[in-house]
Amino acid sequence: MTQDELKALVGQAALAHVVPGAIVGVGTGSTVNCFIDALATMKDRIRGAVSSSVKSTERLQALGIPVLDSNTVESIPVYIDGADEIDHQGFMIKGGGAALTREKIVADLADRFVCIADESKLVDVLGAFPLPVEVIPMAAAQVMRRFASVYGGQASVRAGVTTDNGNIIVDVRGLKISDPLAMEAEVNQWPGVVTVGIFGRHKAKVCLLGTSQGVRTLDF
Numbered sequence: 001m002t003q004d005e006l007k008a009l010v011g012q013a014a015l016a017h018v019v020p021g022a023i024v025g026v027g028t029g030s031t032v033n034c035f036i037d038a039l040a041t042m043k044d045r046i047r048g049a050v051s052s053s054v055k056s057t058e059r060l061q062a063l064g065i066p067v068l069d070s071n072t073v074e075s076i077p078v079y080i081d082g083a084d085e086i087d088h089q090g091f092m093i094k095g096g097g098a099a100l101t102r103e104k105i106v107a108d109l110a111d112r113f114v115c116i117a118d119e120s121k122l123v124d125v126l127g128a129f130p131l132p133v134e135v136i137p138m139a140a141a142q143v144m145r146r147f148a149s150v151y152g153g154q155a156s157v158r159a160g161v162t163t164d165n166g167n168i169i170v171d172v173r174g175l176k177i178s179d180p181l182a183m184e185a186e187v188n189q190w191p192g193v194v195t196v197g198i199f200g201r202h203k204a205k206v207c208l209l210g211t212s213q214g215v216r217t218l219d220f
C-alpha cells in the first residue's frame with residue numbers, strides 16, 4: 001500500500017472514534033484531510049467540529065461540516081489528529097504543518113487524543129524529525145541559541161512560513177528526546193516560545209497506525 005492509501009485507511013478508521021451527537025476536535029495535515037473527507041459522510045450525526053487551523057476549517061466548511069468557535073466549547077470527547085512522530089508511550093512530535101499551537105489548544109479541550117498515522121511515524125525515541133517550535137519573531141535568535149546551549153540542537157527558522165497566529169516556526173535538528181515531559185515543560189517557559197511541538201501532557205490515548213496488514217490500534 002502507498003503512504004496515501006495508508007492515510008486514507010486510518011482517516012476512515014477514525015470515524016469509529018467519533019461520538020455521535022457530539023462535537024469532534026479536528027487536527028491538521030494530509031492524514032487529517034483524509035479523516036475530514038470521511039467525516040463528511042456522517043456530518044448529519046455530529047454537532048460540528050472545533051478546528052486546529054485555517055486550512056482544516058476551510059476543508060470542513062467546504063464539505064458542509066459546521067465549525068464552532070473554540071471559545072464557545074468547554075470540552076469535547078475526542079480530538080483526532082496526525083503526528084510527525086509517535087513513540088511507544090503515545091508521546092508525539094507535531095507541527096510539521098505549523099499548526100502545533102492551535103492543535104494543542106484543541107487537544108486540551110478533549111478527553112481523548114486519537115492519533116492517526118502511517119507506520120513510518122512510529123519511533124523508539126522522538127527527535128529524528130526536526131522539532132517544530134512556534135516562536136514570537138523577536139525571540140528567534142535567543143531561542144535558537146538556547147537550544148544549542150541547553151540541548152545541543154541545531155535550530156533554524158522555517159523559511160517562508162508564518163503561522164495562523166502570525167508567528168514563525170523554528171525547527172530543531174539533532175535532538176534525542178528521552179524525556180518528552182521534561183523537555184516540553186522546560187522549553188515552554190523560555191520567553192518568546194509560544195508552543196513547543198512535543199505533545200507530552202497532551203499525548204495520544206490511542207493511535208490508529210496504518211500498516212500494509214491493515215490498521216493496528218495502539219492503546220497508551
Ligand SMILES: O=C(CO)[C@H](O)[C@H](O)COP(=O)(O)O
Nearest residue numbers: 029030031082095096097099
Ligand atoms: O502536526 C501536524 C501539523 O502541524 C500534523 O499532524 C503532522 O505534521 C502530520 O502531518 P501529515 O498527516 O501530513 O503527515
